[in-house]
Amino acid sequence: MDVKTGGATRGGGGAETWANWAGNVTARPARIARPTTPAEVEAVLTRAAQEGRRVRPVGSGHSFTALAGTDGVLVDVSAMSGLLGADDASGQIWVRAGTTLAALNALLAARGRALANLGDIDRQTVAGAVGTGTHGTGAAFAGLASFVTGLEIVTPAAGLVRCDATDDPELFRAAAVGLGAFGIVTALRIATVPAFRLSTLERTERLGSLLPRLDDFFASADHAEFYWFPYTDLTTTKRLTRLDPDDVPGGSTGGGLPEWRRRLHDDLLSNTVFGALSGTAARVPRLAPLASGVSARGLGERRFTDASHAVFCSRRAVRFRECEYAVPVDALRDVLRDLTAAVPRLRRPVTFPVEVRVAAPDDVWLSTGYQRANAYVAVHQHVAADPTEYFAAFEAIAAAHDGRPHWGKEHSLDAERLEALYPRMRDAKAVRARVDPDGLLRNAHLDRVLRG
Numbered sequence: 310m311d312v313k314t315g316g317a318t319r320g321g322g323g324a325e326t327w328a329n330w331a332g333n334v335t336a337r338p339a340r341i342a343r344p345t346t347p348a349e350v351e352a353v354l355t356r357a358a359q360e361g362r363r364v365r366p367v368g369s370g371h372s373f374t375a376l377a378g379t380d381g382v383l384v385d386v387s388a389m390s391g392l393l394g395a396d397d398a399s400g401q402i403w404v405r406a407g408t409t410l411a412a413l414n415a416l417l418a419a420r421g422r423a424l425a426n427l428g429d430i431d432r433q434t435v436a437g438a439v440g441t442g443t444h445g446t447g448a449a450f451a452g453l454a455s456f457v458t459g460l461e462i463v464t465p466a467a468g469l470v471r472c473d474a475t476d477d478p479e480l481f482r483a484a485a486v487g488l489g490a491f492g493i494v495t496a497l498r499i500a501t502v503p504a505f506r507l508s509t510l511e512r513t514e515r516l517g518s519l520l521p522r523l524d525d526f527f528a529s530a531d532h533a534e535f536y537w538f539p540y541t542d543l544t545t546t547k548r549l550t551r552l553d554p555d556d557v558p559g560g561s562t563g564g565g566l567p568e569w570r571r572r573l574h575d576d577l578l579s580n581t582v583f584g585a586l587s588g589t590a591a592r593v594p595r596l597a598p599l600a601s602g603v604s605a606r607g608l609g610e611r612r613f614t615d616a617s618h619a620v621f622c623s624r625r626a627v628r629f630r631e632c633e634y635a636v637p638v639d640a641l642r643d644v645l646r647d648l649t650a651a652v653p654r655l656r657r658p659v660t661f662p663v664e665v666r667v668a669a670p671d672d673v674w675l676s677t678g679y680q681r682a683n684a685y686v687a688v689h690q691h692v693a694a695d696p697t698e699y700f701a702a703f704e705a706i707a708a709a710h711d712g713r714p715h716w717g718k719e720h721s722l723d724a725e726r727l728e729a730l731y732p733r734m735r736d737a738k739a740v741r742a743r744v745d746p747d748g749l750l751r752n753a754h755l756d757r758v759l760r761g
């Protein structure tokens with residue numbers, strides 16, 4: 310059976326096999342539906358319920374967890390793409406759920422608008438990214454779900470509904486970061502900002518000099534983050550500063566890094582060379598510390614200015630698995646101290662840098678940022694290396710600081726622990742019981758994390 314990662318492949322018997330981007334989750338759904346309208350989504354749910362099959366929505370398959378897996382009906386929303394409307398006065402747009410962030414960024418740029426913040430990549434669908442609490446970095450910026458002001462959603466019990474802060478606010482607050490457990494989102498209303506450019510400074514700094522002044526570091530730019538390279542004291546820091554489009558000759562589109570230099574850095578240094586190094590380290594573990602040091606030094610310093618989405622998002626050609634926890638910002642130093650002490654003790658070496666970001670609090674019930682300013686620590690392992698020991702060690706460290714796991718990344722927490730971490734979890738479960746009383750949207754992973 311040929312299984313391509315990040316999508317569906319038809320096998321010999323005609324059945325389609327689905328795999329996520331990292332290839333660590335596969336499923337053999339009874340069928341894959343590709344609706345193009347909300348009415349077709351309603352029909353998919355009705356038919357599945359009649360057949361006694363369960364249903365799971367899926368976007369670009371970039372989650373590392375088994376959220377979307379099902380042996381029932383997989384609903385691929387990617388055909389529902391594009392803008393439904395835009396209100397130029399308020400800057401709000403309605404966008405169809407299956408639109409990728411890349412497509413949305415292009416549509417917004419053409420209107421002189423942008424999303425206020427973004428994560429590392431733009432391959433995800435809007436619904437998938439929002440639905441797992443995807444975030445970028447920036448002490449004044451919450452995750453993508455905080456930009457959402459309304460949802461159009463097909464629920465098993467009520468069919469197609471629109472909800473927002475005044476119409477069914479409970480459904481709105483529960484289903485924004487909703488893991489596809491409350492219904493199938495068909496469109497989202499999103500607050501956008503005027504297009505802006507980012508000036509970027511990337512350079513190598515010592516972890517030892519960052520740790521005593523983490524607050525200063527994250528206050529040193531609108532969007533600051535760093536990558537720590539295990540077995541070294543080296544980090545690559547990134548500081549992105551927002552510029553007004555009028556500040557820079559060339560407006561919101563000109564003045565970026567020349568294309569050949571971007572490709573040299575992103576394709577060759579960040580992806581190709583790094584991929585070879587981390588892949589080798591995954592297969593020959595004793596080379597991991599050497600590979601980490603070479604990677605850290607190889608990236609060097611660069612400064613450039615470009616449109617916001619071109620700076621926030623880059624290509625990730627090297628496949629990895631990932632576990633990320635949100636911890637209170639004040640706990641970050643302790644978490645990093647414990648992690649740097651734990652990594653050299655692991656039997657299987659780490660082949661990927663650790664990413665460290667921050668985000669502002671929000672009011673979305675199941676968001677990792679719910680009423681808490683967080684630091685985000687993400688650990689990765691090359692797909693060729695078993696991440697079990699590393700991720701377990703990191704989870705134990707995060708647990709000591711009330712870490713909330715990213716819903717789209719690997720973690721081992723169950724419903725009981727998650728209920729203790731999310732003050733509105735019980736309210737969200739009450740909404741779920743109302744909109745999906747028969748559990749049409751259940752799967753084994755959701756049973757583990759949302760049971761009860």
Ligand SMILES: Cc1cc2nc3c(=O)[nH]c(=O)nc-3n(C[C@H](O)[C@H](O)[C@H](O)COP(=O)(O)OP(=O)(O)OC[C@H]3O[C@@H](n4cnc5c(N)ncnc54)[C@H](O)[C@@H]3O)c2cc1C
Pocket residue numbers: 330331365366367368369370371372373376377386406407427428429430432433434435436437438439440441442443444445487488489490492493494495625715717718
């Ligand atoms: C290379 C890489 C880089 C990443 N970088 C970041 C980052 O910088 N920051 C960050 O926070 N995360 C990051 N992630 C995680 C990623 O943003 C999330 O896992 C996101 O959910 C993926 O979106 P997707 O469209 O692939 O959704 P999927 O993985 O396909 O689905 C995610 C969830 O959304 C649900 N869903 C999908 N469509 C709908 C719908 N229409 N209605 C209701 N529910 C739906 C699914 O059922 C599932 O529960 C990264 C992942 C990868 C692989």
